[in-house]
Amino acid sequence: MNFDNTKPILVFGGPYSNLQATQAMHHEAQRLCIAPSQIICTGDVVAYAANPEETTQNIRDWGIHVVAGNCEEQLAEGAKDCGCGFEEGSVCDLLSRAWYPFALSQISTASQAWMADLPKSLRFTYCGLDVHVLHGGREQTNRFIFGSEHAILEEESSAINADLVLAGHAGIPFVNRMKRATWVNAGVIGIPANDGTPDVWYALLEPAEDQQHAQVSLKRLSYDHVTAAAIMRKSGHANGYARSILTGIWPSHDVLPQAELDQTGKKLRQRTAKITATMKRVPEVA
């Protein structure tokens, strides 16, 4: 797999069946002149929103790189639930009992076959950095890893042994420099980041001006969230996520660590961080 080192890479996660957000991301990539070969989706193309099949077809036709999320793994198998691992009876568990059967009922056999063929991870070199892309955790696709969970980030990044990890699943963007890697969660475009705004998030990885390292920027994306919420309500599986798309606050905070919970409703800021090669790389065992 080859990426052009002289051009940016656009990374986004979780389209979540949100066609309006996916179309907006597509238009933003065109505005930035970023080719599909330089775009990565970190998985969960299908989830809460109203257009699972249309969103999947949009992503497929776009021709970008996609790693499988837990939703793709489950839908490809025709499994009975989303595989998020929500605690039995929790709000997330109850909400998933509404959107997952709807998504499964809408998705085509061709899209299920496409999902079954998606890789679990990507590995490539960019601007001298060893880059690893995954959905949740290294061995557990549905592992929620948030920016405040430093011990888990150290454990995972040590095992992955790359300079840069690009991840998804958890839904709130962050950049954390760990001992063995810089961990970037690009955020998701399908629902807001629980920061009280309807905007969604993506990341731009690009060569720095000095050409000595790369940099990553976490970026907001505004889109037609009013239409997205209205279509969700019409779709027959209206649930707390339609309200979330309007308010920017998640319908449940079950999965959030205390630090992220305390940030609920507080507007996230866009930021840019330098990324350098990790000096403490563990040698590969032959």
Ligand SMILES: [Fe+2]
């Ligand atoms: Fe996921």
